[in-house]
Amino acid sequence: xxxxxxxxxxxxxxxxxxxxxxxxxxxxxxxxxxxxxxxxxxxxxxxxxxxxxxxxxxxxxxxxxxxxxxxxxxxxxxxxxxxxxxxxxxxxxxxxxxxxxxxxxxx
Amino acid sequence: xxxxxxxxxxxxxxxxxxxxxxxxxxxxxxxxxxxxxxxxxxxxxxxxxxxxxxxxxxxxxxxxxxxxxxxxxxxxxxxxxxxxxxxxxxxxxxxxxxxxxxxxxxxxxxxxxxxxxxxxxxxxxxxxxxxxxxxxxxxxxxxxxxxxxxxxxxxxxxxxxxxxxxxxxxxxxxxxxxxxxxxxxxxxxxxxxxxxxxxxxxxxxxxxxxxxxxxxxxxxxxxxxxxxxxxxxxxxxxxxxxxxxxxxxxxxxxxxxxxxxxxxxxxxxxxxxxxxxxxxxxxxxxxxxxxxxxxxxxxxxxxxxxxxxxxxxxxxxxxxxxxxxxxxxxxxxxxxxxxxxxxxxxxxxxxxxxxxxxxxxxxxxxxxxxxxxxxxxxxxxxxxxxxxxxxxxxxxxxxxxxxxxxxxxxxxxxxxxxxxxxxxxxx
Numbered sequence: 001x002x003x004x005x006x007x008x009x010x011x012x013x014x015x016x017x018x019x020x021x022x023x024x025x026x027x028x029x030x031x032x033x034x035x036x037x038x039x040x041x042x043x044x045x046x047x048x049x050x051x052x053x054x055x056x057x058x059x060x061x062x063x064x065x066x067x068x069x070x071x072x073x074x075x076x077x078x079x080x081x082x083x084x085x086x087x088x089x090x091x092x093x094x095x096x097x098x099x100x101x102x103x104x105x106x107x
Numbered sequence: 108x109x110x111x112x113x114x115x116x117x118x119x120x121x122x123x124x125x126x127x128x129x130x131x132x133x134x135x136x137x138x139x140x141x142x143x144x145x146x147x148x149x150x151x152x153x154x155x156x157x158x159x160x161x162x163x164x165x166x167x168x169x170x171x172x173x174x175x176x177x178x179x180x181x182x183x184x185x186x187x188x189x190x191x192x193x194x195x196x197x198x199x200x201x202x203x204x205x206x207x208x209x210x211x212x213x214x215x216x217x218x219x220x221x222x223x224x225x226x227x228x229x230x231x232x233x234x235x236x237x238x239x240x241x242x243x244x245x246x247x248x249x250x251x252x253x254x255x256x257x258x259x260x261x262x263x264x265x266x267x268x269x270x271x272x273x274x275x276x277x278x279x280x281x282x283x284x285x286x287x288x289x290x291x292x293x294x295x296x297x298x299x300x301x302x303x304x305x306x307x308x309x310x311x312x313x314x315x316x317x318x319x320x321x322x323x324x325x326x327x328x329x330x331x332x333x334x335x336x337x338x339x340x341x342x343x344x345x346x347x348x349x350x351x352x353x354x355x356x357x358x359x360x361x362x363x364x365x366x367x368x369x370x371x372x373x374x375x376x377x378x379x380x381x382x383x384x385x386x387x388x389x390x391x392x393x394x395x396x397x398x399x400x401x402x403x404x405x406x407x408x409x410x411x412x413x414x415x416x417x418x419x420x421x422x423x424x425x426x427x428x429x430x431x432x433x434x435x436x437x438x439x440x441x442x443x444x445x446x447x448x449x450x451x452x453x454x455x456x457x458x459x460x461x462x463x464x465x466x467x468x469x470x471x472x473x474x475x476x477x478x479x480x481x482x483x484x485x486x487x488x489x490x491x492x493x494x495x496x497x498x499x500x501x502x503x504x505x506x507x508x509x510x511x512x513x514x515x516x517x518x519x520x521x522x523x524x525x526x527x528x529x530x531x532x533x534x
Contacts (some may be wrong), residue, residue: 022204039527040242040304042136047308048432050424054417062404071279100324101420
């Protein structure tokens, strides 16, 4: 039984151009709905969320933080860290928040 | 597999590629004395040196060579200047996405002078065992077939999950393999030598994330290390450890005492060869001109991400919870066996206290009727390749070989059918 062989990505890519898709964009092209649930796919082996609450740490020093600045949303532990947080320019604040994926996203 | 064939075994890790070549006589000698040869370990990357990097000395006197644009494999290890070096890694989030880079690296790994030494004519009649992560997208599955059969022309090959090989390397038939590697951490139950793919769990924290996080943290708190990934990686490997009482040690760092250590950053104006710097030893003299990096609570906060990823906003449980979830999704009959045989492998296991912390965190989660027993392998990064060697020597059933004939007749679809049965046809 001979079936027609599909052209794979390796052939297609080398024939057309030298640019490669990254794994993120390749993953979006997968047909996960057509696959049997008993096989492992990229999406169904992700570990589930934690059962424990997340701890809060100071963004400036890394120590356990009690407070959050309502203006910048930066968590801080002490007076000095608060001053540092307020002195930061806006884009720096965003970077600090992005480290723990808490930056403000505009949708 | 015919035992007379030469076999090349490659553990294609995200950071380091581990490779070895076994000829028929090697297999016989391993069978008789049981000594497993040390594999070749080179970075799985193409490295481009910085523009002003120090060049390696020419090989022969009087012959000037143009410096290479990219360094491959072993050349990276002997490069005199790693500062500002940029890496191009074929493996992205655990899966190969730059196939041309991967082909170049494998070429170097197979070559006679820099690698395991197999000539292109021998490849035609050789077998190839390569690791491939679970849940690999179908595009990449096909591309791997094409790379192996069309670019290299192996006679047959066996794409195998590294966790299955690691179980063999640890000498277990039934166990949970916690593989905490460069791209991510996986907990995979292995029963009778085969993994249960639908019970596998993946935690998206790996060595790469830890290094990058440390780099950002240092950049925000003291030195700008944005381009110095290799230095930060060395700092991580030498100074970070897993704390057994995290909150208490963290509180102690507030006073600036306790675990603070200084790290001497590399200084290329000095004649000493020290490309990634070193830890400042007690009593070591400083003349005040060194650039010192103070590592305080970062030493324990970075590896802590492995155990509580929610600290940095990742919505996943830590390592202990990942193992727990993986085993709990297995059939009840095998759970007792799995909890008793937890194998820890992968580069992150080299952090101090890794095993102890997993023990402490896992025990309260697991039902008290089960015994929990973890083992840390002696060289956690080599467990998978050693398992691959063992599988080839014992001619084990866990390696499913597919031949080039099937590929040229039926293409990748035929290979999928051989590997997974009829379930995969729709892919």
